[in-house]
Amino acid sequence: MDNRDLEKQIAAREAVKFIRQNDIVGLGTGSTAFFAIQEIALLVKNGLKIKGVPTSENTAALAVSLGIELLPLEEVKGIDITIDGADEFDEQLNLVKGGGGALFREKIVASLTKNEIIIADSGKLVKQLGKFKVPVEVVPLALNYVLQQLAELNGKGEVRMKDNARFITDNHNIIVDADFGLITDATGLAESLNRIEGVLAHGLFVQLASKVIMGKGTQTIIYAK
Numbered sequence: 001m002d003n004r005d006l007e008k009q010i011a012a013r014e015a016v017k018f019i020r021q022n023d024i025v026g027l028g029t030g031s032t033a034f035f036a037i038q039e040i041a042l043l044v045k046n047g048l049k050i051k052g053v054p055t056s057e058n059t060a061a062l063a064v065s066l067g068i069e070l071l072p073l074e075e076v077k078g079i080d081i082t083i084d085g086a087d088e089f090d091e092q093l094n095l096v097k098g099g100g101g102a103l104f105r106e107k108i109v110a111s112l113t114k115n116e117i118i119i120a121d122s123g124k125l126v127k128q129l130g131k132f133k134v135p136v137e138v139v140p141l142a143l144n145y146v147l148q149q150l151a152e153l154n155g156k157g158e159v160r161m162k163d164n165a166r167f168i169t170d171n172h173n174i175i176v177d178a179d180f181g182l183i184t185d186a187t188g189l190a191e192s193l194n195r196i197e198g199v200l201a202h203g204l205f206v207q208l209a210s211k212v213i214m215g216k217g218t219q220t221i222i223y224a225k
């Protein structure tokens, strides 16, 4: 395992300590969340009773393969704790998410969650968000309108591709990765993106994380509200 993966695993091990018996647990998406799901599966094998709420079809398949019982997102009224990854975070706990394309379900899950814990390797901490382009999930019919609106906000949008075709999300939409340069006002930009018709969700997560647990070497550093 390389150093980044070790940091992800250390952060995941620390994060699962916050899970309690009978919790409803949001299960994140991506290579960092993968470590948390593995740790949760181990706890379940050892007698912990939880129900998981997946943030993507990939995560649902992984969780089921590891023996974690799931609840469908549309039936859940509240989630006790979620452990998810991020593409970037700052010390104010603002995040960019959606590198894996699961941002819409991740945001719904985060919004339903009492204790949203983000786990990350040390490469994810930034002074200012924006080096990682902001993923925007777009209803395909609205693509040109959304690109124009992003340009009005000084954002340069590019349709995400995979295997020479448009990347399609679990919700049958497309992703536009938007470059705004370094973001000075994450709250303002998030609000502006929320107002664009045809945008289902964007990857700026403001005021949603309760803590970030970052692996650094063999230690963890916790950033909390």
Ligand code: 5RP
Residues within 6 Å of the ligand: 028, 029, 030, 031, 032, 033, 084, 085, 086, 087, 096, 097, 098, 099, 100, 101, 102, 103, 106
């Ligand atoms: C998926 C996400 C992921 O949490 C984010 O992309 C980080 O992924 P990784 O842990 O693989 O670096 O938001 O939509």
